[in-house]
Amino acid sequence: MSYCRQEGKDRIIFATKEDHETPSSAELVADDPDDPYEEQGLILPNGDINWNCPCLGGMASGPCGEQFKSAFSCFHYSTEEIKGSDCVDQFRAMQECMQKYPDLYPQEDENEEKSSKDLEAASVEASPAKEEKGSS
Numbered sequence: 001m002s003y004c005r006q007e008g009k010d011r012i013i014f015a016t017k018e019d020h021e022t023p024s025s026a027e028l029v030a031d032d033p034d035d036p037y038e039e040q041g042l043i044l045p046n047g048d049i050n051w052n053c054p055c056l057g058g059m060a061s062g063p064c065g066e067q068f069k070s071a072f073s074c075f076h077y078s079t080e081e082i083k084g085s086d087c088v089d090q091f092r093a094m095q096e097c098m099q100k101y102p103d104l105y106p107q108e109d110e111n112e113e114k115s116s117k118d119l120e121a122a123s124v125e126a127s128p129a130k131e132e133k134g135s136s
Contacts, residue, residue, distance in 0.1 A: 049076055062104060064097035 002015045042053045051060040051069065059068045071094045074087035084091075098105035 043076075049073060063101050064094060064105065067094035067097045070094070 002013070002019050004011060004013045006012075040050050040053070042050055042055050044050050049069075049072065059065070060072075067090070071087055071090035074090045075084040078084050078086055080086045099107075
């Protein structure tokens with residue numbers, strides 16, 4: 001025997017095996033490709049950019065959203081031999097905007113920068129030592 005009970009904001013439904021034996025009478029509605037709430041991915045079926053795609057991480061909104069959209073659109077629709085080579089000005093404008101908001105768009109982490117410099121220094125120091133050993 002199935003039954004339902006309410007606990008606070010939650011509704012708990014107990015169903016029996018018999019409840020699940022009868023086929024569902026629910027009707028499915030065909031997907032609407034223009035539904036703004038349906039996750040379509042980055043590129044919509046019509047080829048446009050889906051600025052609401054979570055994959056953009058909110059870059060299309062915020063203080064540099066317009067610059068991001070301009071640069072990203074330019075790259076997406078670029079027909080140059082080297083894709084996006086005609087978009088340098090748009091990407092430069094986006095970068096300049098992002099530099100004005102370092103809290104929202106952090107630059108390379110100082111620790112990462114430091115460790116990459118340490119690695120470069122270590123490889124430079126190691127190179128002459130190998131040459132000295134080989135020349136003896």
